[in-house]
Amino acid sequence: MDMRAKALFNVEGLTAVVTGGATGIGYAYAEAMADNGAHVTLLDVDAGALDRAVAALAARGATARPVVADVTDRPALGKAIAETAAESGRLDVVFANAGITAGPGFLTVEGERDPDGAIENVPAELWDRVVETNLTSVFATIRSSVPHMKAQRNGRIIVTTSIAGLRPSAVVGIPYMIAKAAASHLVRQAALELAAFGVCVNAIAPGPFLTRITTPGLRAIWEKALPVHRVASTDELQGLALFLASPASAYVTGALFVIDGGSMLGRAD
Template sequence: MHPLNLQRLFEVRGTSVLITGAASGIGRACAEAMAVNGARVTLADIDRGALDLVVGELATAGCDVTGETVDATDPASLKRAVDAAVTRYGRLDVVFANVGISGGPGFLKGDGSRNEAAAFEAVPLELWERVLDVNVLSVVKTLQAVVPQMKRQGGGAIVVTSSISASKTEMYVGASYVASKGAVGQLVRQAALELARYEIRVNAIAPGPVVTNIGGGRLKAPEARVPFERACPMHRVAVPEDIAGAALFLASPASRFITGAAIVIDGGVSVGPAD
């Protein structure tokens, strides 16, 4: 087969993949994209019930999938999942560090009025600590859990779910979330720099707003989507399937010389407002 054949460029068949936060939203869509294309996927999530449902659906569709209950803020729990994946499949080719939570709404409401509950001085430090722990330190802990195995086997691909909030400010998104994703953006670049020597690629996917269960699933309400749709040149928010193509690309040989990059998937939001 020609090396630039589509099948060969994007081949993930047989690769061992671990995805954190895989029971819902973006992680679930990435797991599905990998699994239906023949990858052997370990889905890790803190929500055992949701995880069982997703793993059951994919297994029924003929995919090679396993579920691991994991708290991505707990190194011991991450290590158990990594060990289980390596024992099962002999290696770990691709890891998606995808877990993240909302920091609540931003300082403006959708109608443009001030949201006093989300004012800088009103947001409890406990929320900041929780958001930084889950969104930033879980990525650090996931990398610490998987890098030794990737070094041993001679390489791998790590994909981190960042956000367009890593590089732009937000009116309708909480400050702790924006700060956490800013840190994630630099974490990806720094890890990519250090790990390139070991053939470990580290890249980010940076979505704009996506309808998922994050923040209590607030974007499922049409009225909550209005300010985000208005700010988007393509006039809609994303669905998780909009993200899966970039995930597949970053996991596949097609991206073999790409590291330290962030793929923005936002319908043009970061480019600027349009008609």
């Protein structure tokens, strides 16, 4: 086996789909794949952001196929994945990444009780919307991808979860915490079932990254509390994304990779 980095991390010619690929973390995954020669479909509900993402990739000399779709619209999601697979004749890598925030936690960033985040006041509609977007859509993305990957006996599914799914937090809305925790377990269960078919399923659990879901209040808390005292930029996720999409991770499945500047370790000062 060729152990040079170029071969180990080779994603050239692979067909990849990134949900929520127009901005933030999903765009960073897409950029890493496209810069290294993969054919990327960006699926996102935000048409304007998709246009900007495709233009940004074009400016780097890479191309991507945009699809405007809502991951909670299961027929539209299934159609987009099936069309990508049909056009390329294969489906190699799927990033189930689209996600939304979930309102306040039970404490404000100043440490006061926030009635809006209190468990008894969380609107049922908010719970449903967050679970639908951050959990059910991950299941739907995996469900739509698996037939193609099983048929070719090869595939990579990479789910963006969160450190919020690994331990409770006072400042993050409860529907988000629970949806991400369940998505982490979905990764392990799907990995167990699909291992025999050459399909690897793994999770990236980011800590604080600067995207449009990072509020100034949360940023300030994180900068103070994090062992590294800084919030990361999304390009710091690209190495891990490439690893999980490439031959370098062929024996890795059912794993969850925390990338959080030491946040899970606790306070260092």
